[in-house]
Structure formats: C-alpha cells, structure tokens
Amino acid sequence: MHSSTRIRLIEPTDAAPIAAHRVRDVEAFRRWEPARPAEFFTPEGQAERIDELLAGYRAGTVWPGVVLADDQVIGQVTIGGILPQVHLRRGSVGYWIGSVAQNQGHAGRAVELALRVMTDELGLHRAEASTNLENLPSQRVLRRNGFSPYGVAHSSIFLDGSWRDGLLWERVLGD
Numbered sequence: 001m002h003s004s005t006r007i008r009l010i011e012p013t014d015a016a017p018i019a020a021h022r023v024r025d026v027e028a029f030r031r032w033e034p035a036r037p038a039e040f041f042t043p044e045g046q047a048e049r050i051d052e053l054l055a056g057y058r059a060g061t062v063w064p065g066v067v068l069a070d071d072q073v074i075g076q077v078t079i080g081g082i083l084p085q086v087h088l089r090r091g092s093v094g095y096w097i098g099s100v101a102q103n104q105g106h107a108g109r110a111v112e113l114a115l116r117v118m119t120d121e122l123g124l125h126r127a128e129a130s131t132n133l134e135n136l137p138s139q140r141v142l143r144r145n146g147f148s149p150y151g152v153a154h155s156s157i158f159l160d161g162s163w164r165d166g167l168l169w170e171r172v173l174g175d
C-alpha cells in the first residue's frame with residue numbers, strides 16, 4: 001500500500017534531505033528544471049535558499065512547503081507569487097517529487113493539500129501553474145486537481161539548453 005502524503009512549511013533542517021534528492025536526480029530533472037549553481041546541490045546552499053523562502057513567507061509572498069511520506073522529506077510544493085490584494089488574491093503552485101517516490105500519487109495529493117492552504121489559510125481566490133508542454137506527469141497532477149490549461153507563454157523558460165514554451169494552467173478556488 002502507498003504511504004500517506006503530508007505537507008508542512010519548510011524548515012532549516014530540510015536542507016540536507018532536499019540536497020540529497022537533488023544531487024541524485026540531477027539527470028532525471030534536467031528536462032524539467034532550470035540549471036542550478038553548484039551550491040544548490042549542497043546542504044549549505046539549500047539552507048541559504050530555505051532562509052530566503054522563509055523570508056518570503058514572512059513577507060507574505062511565498063508559502064514554501066515540503067512534501068512528506070512516512071515523515072520523510074520526498075519533495076517540495078511551493079505557493080509563489082502570492083498577490084493578496086482583495087481584487088487579485090492569487091498564487092502560483094510549483095512542485096517536485098524525488099524520483100524514488102514518484103508515480104505513487106504524492107504530487108497529486110500534495111497539490112490538493114496546497115490548494116487547501118491557499119483557500120483556508122491564505123484566503124486566495126485563484127490558483128495558477130505552468131508546465132512544460134511535454135511534461136505529461138505534471139499536467140496529470142494539475143488536471144486531477146481541477147486545473148485547466150488556458151494559454152501558452154512562448155519562449156518563457158530556459159530549460160536544458162534552449163528557451164521553451166510554458167503551458168499555463170488555472171483553477172478558480174472559490175470566493
């Protein structure tokens with residue numbers, strides 16, 4: 001049976017497991033994730049990044065989460081670009097799951113839990129996301145969570161050596 005999925009705010013001690021996943025998955029993620037500087041793959045570099053994410057959290061622009069299975073960190077789910085103004089109230093969801101834990105439904109459930117944070121905790125009205133056109137697993141995760149594609153952002157992200165189009169996704173959350 002598959003293990004359960006939880007999400008919680010990221011903490012400084014998550015730096016080491018995150019770095020370990022990203023070192024192991026550098027080849028597997030090359031097509032989908034931007035190139036990163038060498039320090040990204042060290043616990044120290046991740047600790048600095050976590051500090052920045054938590055500063056964003058305190059400023060109200062980011063809700064940085066980790067994904068847990070059996071209390072082990074297996075990935076991240078981040079609500080970024082939060083616009084809390086009453087006439088906007090939106091944020092953008094991003095995520096990754098370490099290759100050792102993929103295809104067990106964790107990303108789908110993590111996004112479901114992140115949408116709950118967006119409504120119940122952040123009071124947001126609209127969720128957005130962006131995927132590579134070829135990233136079918138990520139698109140499945142979004143469709144399963146009620147997102148629809150609404151456009152293409154041309155030449156919008158430099159991935160694996162060239163500028164790629166991004167497929168834009170939206171889900172209206174409620175009032």
Ligand SMILES: CC(C)(COP(=O)(O)OP(=O)(O)OC[C@H]1O[C@@H](n2cnc3c(N)ncnc32)[C@H](O)[C@@H]1OP(=O)(O)O)[C@@H](O)C(=O)NCCC(=O)NCCS
Binds near residue numbers: 032098
């Ligand atoms: C995308 C990603 C987060 C998915 O994580 P996951 O925990 O494996 O996702 P889930 O198990 O919840 O769902 C994966 C879905 O993709 C489907 N899938 C897997 N491989 C597939 C393939 N080659 N083609 C089509 N669908 C595929 C699975 O069947 C599942 O769909 P279902 O819910 O209809 O059964 C993970 O693969 C990842 O981190 N990839 C690298 C980084 C990345 O792409 N991040 C997202 C950038 S937008």
